[in-house]
Amino acid sequence: MSDNPQAASTQEFPLPGHAVLALAGRDAVAFAQAQFMNDVAALGDGQWQWNGWLTPKGRVIALFALLRIDAETLWLILPDADAQALATQLQRFVFRSKLKLAPRADLHAVAAFAPAVAASGPVSADIDGVIELDMSGDDGQRRLRISTTDAEANDALASRWRAYDLAHGLPRLHADQAEAWTPQQLSLERLRAFSVKKGCYPGQEIVARTHFLGKVKRELVRLQGNGVHELDEVMDGGPVGAGAQTVRPIGQLICAEGDEGLAVMPLDAGDGPFASGNLPCTRLPLLDGLAR
Known part of the structure; x- marks a missing residue:
């Protein structure tokens, strides 16, 4: 790490475990809307949200940031889940839908504890082919960039990023925690990560019943x-x-x-x-x- 505090505060570093799964094709948005727990149809091009995929019993399989690139392209930015394994699971539900599930091993998640240059809140930015997301919260500013260029590893900064996630109520779910908890048990309403108003999706009945009957x-x-x-x-x-x-x-x-x-x-x-x-x-x- 740099001896210069200012340089260290803005230093870019890779995020271990982060991966990108792309959904591309005419039916990409419709497929995601039917499978995932948040309202994908509400996103415009360049917007993103916290989202997730549930079991039929309403348990969280994976939690991720979902970014709409355009009308036929979505990216799932996965902090913890394996992109290939998730693609294989989702493929079982594609049927005749016109889309491809493609883990993007060529893309890297690079972060910094620094203000986003062009992104703000749920609106991403494309800076010469680099996709930038504003990941700031009450404890300070930070940005996440997705590109084909990686950065030098920094364990201390990566640990600080993860601690920041946890402090703001973003659970980082190891594989042994998959399918263990409902969105409400994880307080994901704080992140606006699920919807009780959109149409059906796996686990929706459990989520809605828990919400409307006050069974949290x-x-x-x-x-x-x-x-x-x-x-x-x-x-x-x-x-x-x-x-x-x-x-x-x-x-x-x-x-x-x-x-x-x-x-x-x-x-x-x-x-x-x-x-x-x-x-x-x-x-x-x-x-x-x-x-x-």
Whole structure:
């Protein structure tokens, strides 16, 4: 990393695990509208949204940024899911639709903790063939660029990016967390990542029923503590042997970076004390500004 703080703050770096899956063809938008949980038809050219694909039981298979390039081209920018595996799963539902699913191994996600030059909010920008997205939130400005040019790896900045995602309520779902949680349990309404008003899609009935009948019982909670990286259960009552009179499982950590993580917990969990990995952890507020 540069010794110059200003240079380090604007340095571009690759985002590990990020991949692009392209949907291209006459029926690309219609297919995405029928399969994914957000209102793809509401996007104009150059606009993007948080979106995802659910099981029929309403569990999140993959969470991604969906960008409409034009009327026949969509890009899924996948922070964690494998592009080829997701394309193979989606291919089973193409049937006679006129589209191709193509993992774009030639494209790289390069980021910086710096203002977007031309993109703003949900509106992307094409800068000489480089697609720029504004990924800023309440904790400062940052940008994401998709192009054929990569950047030099920087583990510290990549870790900071992931921690920023988590602090703003964007869960980073490892493969073992796929198909485990509903959009409401992940508090994805904070990101405006799903729709309860558009037409049918896999899992839509579960999502809509949960929303309209007020059956949301769990939410995403941000926790800080030395044990959160173990992704253990969250215990209500504090660490065993540290004066806790009663200890019971109350939630599950699902992703972490450093000493901060996200857990799925009951709406009435309160402010603790909590523990994970038999170490104390503290509830922190989720930050805003990442919704699109």
